[in-house]
Amino acid sequence: MKFFKTFFGRITSDFRQKELLSLKLLFFVHASTLYVLYPYLTIHMRELGISVEETAIMSAVTPCVAIIMPPIAGIVADKIGNFKVLLALFSSLGGLVSLLLLLVPVGRMTITYPDRTIVKFGCDFMTGKKRSERVTLTLAEDHLCMPVTTYNSTIPVRLEACGIICERSQKDYDLDVKSSKTLKQESIGILRARSYFVTEDRGKFYYELTAEDIPNFTSRIGDARNYRFMKNKERFTTSVRNLTKTKYFFPTKGLYNFNCDVKGSTYVCDINEENKWSNKSQSYQFSSRNYSVKVQPVDFLKTGVREFKLITLSEPKSAMSAFQPATCIDDLNMASRNLSISVPLLNPENNLQTSSILKMTDCEPSCLATIPRGAICSNSKHVVEYDTSLTFWTYLIVRVLIGIIGGTAFAMFEGAVIAILREHKGDYGLQRIYASIGGMISSPLSGILIDYASRGKGYTDFR
Template identity: 25%
Template sequence: MEGKNITRKELVNVNLLSLKCLMFCFFGGMGCLFPFLPLHMLATGLTYEEAKIVSIVSPIVAMIGPLVAGPLADKLAGRQGSNSRASTGKYLRVMIAVTCILGAIFYAALMAIPRVERLTIPQERNPQVKFSCDESGAIVFKDRCKLPATCYEWPEIKPGPIRLTNCDYQCKLINPEPRIQDDVTTLKPFTTDYVDEGESSGDLTVIPIEENEKDDRQSIYKRETIEPPHLCVKEDGLDVCHVYTTSSGSINIYATLQQARNPNEISERCAYPLSDQFSCRIPTVLRTKMLKFNKSCSIDCDLYEPYKMSDSVLAQVKCQQLIGNPDHTFWSYLVVRSIADVFPTTAVALLDAAVVIATRETSCGRGDVGRQLAFGSLGFAIFGPLTGYLTSLVEGAQPSFSIPIDIFAALMVISALIAVFANGMPLSPPEWWWHTRSGMLALPMSAIKRYGGETAALLFVLVIMGIFWSAMDTYLPWHLEQLNADVVLIGVCLTIGALPAVIFLWKSEHLVDYCGHSNLLITAFTIYIVRFTGLSLVSGDPWWSLASEVLELFTLGIMWVTAILYLRHLVPRHLTVTAQALPVIAHFCIGRCIGAVISAYVDVGQRNVDSLRFVYKCMAVAAAIIALKYFIWYHALIRPKCHAQSTQGPRQPPTIMEAMNGNGNYTPLRVYHNGRGRKGQFRY
């Protein structure tokens, strides 16, 4: 009977129920917020460039929270521990509650920022557009609108039809900034002398010669046979050319316009390059003649009804009316969002420390860290899709994304109430944590210096992991939206990986013991190769992205619990909160910022599906290189060295931790985590 009671007590720890509820509500709130913040920035009226600046700056500002809260919490714990043997850990619960409340307040403040609307202005005359093409590519020029005097920024770039007419050769003065109307020599057919060459006939075109050219004074015009304009595009590796003649009428092409290459320059016209591999053949004789007059030639065409054609790519490029103050909205959003990100980031570090403290390792050497995190992962997986569904149901096709922020704020308030009133939550550190020098059960302060290199190496790995995570997830909602995904699918994609992670986290400590910390980190790098490759192949149906996102349980879930367990032993116990703040800073602050910069830099000027797919391809290659180097470095250099030390035995007297292990051969984590040892004798 007594054995049954013990078994039941081990399965259901009543003291940890409040902690599980806290983890579920807090990370459930993060699941509401995380997938939809990038979309909320655009819904507020920020441009893509402004939204990227916010995504880059906010992680750096968020670093302040863990940097301050970690040492402060450890100092408060030390003060209570030295004065009372029965410290309740209330300081930690209050800090968690405060960060949750402040996070709810500042994220709710985002809804009070005035929105910017860009409305299309019906005009009597639409902006004039012109198509220009040469050997280097094709560009569409469009007159600028007066207000605002910037070029249109595509919210979604996709291919569409363009109908070209009145195509002809035009030679312009060589100028780094071409214009529609410049010092232009238009080469019209010389209709009195037409040369018939059968199927390959061309027009006899006159080429004017400047009068100051003495060599050609006697012949003002030279007649050359010039082929009709050829507009070519690569399809499946082959050049397919459209030939325009006087009897062609118009040519229909399928093209994708990129973002303007001169959005903020002082010029009359915006230049939109075509992303497709267009090229136009300029006859050699024409190019040679015009170089004498410092002119370059191109094929210029008019666009037939660019704003009225069905599915035209230029249908959106109309002058817009700006409602609101873009500068005020941007700076307000940047400041409020940066401050708001401080508090969830801080709360994650405090919660990780609370889990480590509350789940003291048992006599078998394992606690319940993974089980507490499993409830947080479950909340993250549930509330993401649920919030997306409610948003689509309540706010319709053009949501303002107030529903995710409202639900997040409500869950943060609930989390704060749980933290404040859960007096039974076992957050009181054992007394011997504060007597590391005299006791034999805790890591001494000298361990900071001894294992500082190993800690630094782990944090460096976490920074790299954060870069990969940020490069993938920071702009993934935009990528899915451009693939015509709705808010429900976006919520599912960005949180689906947390659902299978629940199963793995439940037995995560056994998994870490068996596989080893470094082996799991190598596995995470390897899974990143698969995830990036999978996303780079998704160009049509966004549902295919689920296959890549479900693997996030390895790249984030298992990786995170591995880092928590690793640092639990590398850093002295009385610095637990500071220790758990380090991976948050490395992964979710530094790594997240660098990843956002990399993705934004590669994506500059394009912001379409193809550019993000290119980012994913590059990151897949980077993950493969790092995984290979890490594997070789660890298994070829570090592991054999540590194994040799463990077989030969230490040359110096055993340390406190070695004495705890009982065999005198313990090197924290470097030996036992590769499968040759167990931490069975560890007790908190």
């Protein structure tokens, strides 16, 4: 009891010294700024994609350089003869240099793929054959897919939509499109189109898109880290989507469908006409269907596996309990159909005007499905590298400057504090208590602010 009485008595007595109140406030603020910055530097480096090895190099170099500056600053202060000005200068520079961390660009970014992968599912009629085509399951996206070790397990497949896949080659782009300067601009024009026409042997069919089906490209402006968690664009049956840089999927509700019928011990599948669809009929609604398949890889590329052959197939509601072999027929002779898509491209400067009509002729009927990514791909994410050297050296330079300026300011601050305490016969340890209090308040408070600023974003916002 006597110990606590003596302890709190010293604190009360020290607090009554008005000359030391400014020191207490300075210790509180100074420690608060340190605990706001330094605990989060490692997390900030991770957000910028700085590797563990690069972080270790920075942690080793910064203190070594920071050792040199305080003695030099002391010599300069003695020469100038104005300690206060130099201390104020270094303290101000320390805050300004710390803000430079926000200008360091992202060096690496880890992209996480969606849980479900989009695949082209059904019959392949582009090989020139007319009958006995195999049923295939092909990756329909450019995302890197590293094959799993075995494919013996069953894979659940959800058929999302049937339509037409068209390829837009660079050669066609050069010859036909004069309203767009780049292939990327043309891609944006296709995805922003409000309608399109399908021309085939039966006639010409018109499809119109709603505002919800058209992507909002302006929303993608900002930090690239907002998009490191990829999501599949939904609305399969009503929205146009780019599968790769040159391939596009146009849904054609009511025009085509994928069906499998049991014939003996085999599933015979085809992409057929859903009904005698007319231009005025818009009532047809495509319904997703679930299949279970066993597959065998057909082709391996350097970037991963792309195509699978369906060796067996089943439907959960089927009367057949076992998986059955699956083959594909072409009763409608799809391979020789005159199939094309016409897309009115909007004027980039005036969305109410059509600048040109893009006609795509390299097209085929096809269906899109989604499968769990882990069923065929062993990788769920990949690292995108930008200018890693620029990020490393920029961050290292800023950190060295912070270490030099901050270390110098702290050394001069400590020297000034000790000089004042000697003059007023104060206790250094009692002043440091308020530094601890400042750190206890600022560190969790800054964490709360960072979490609040990062809500709804794909990255941690330190600003």
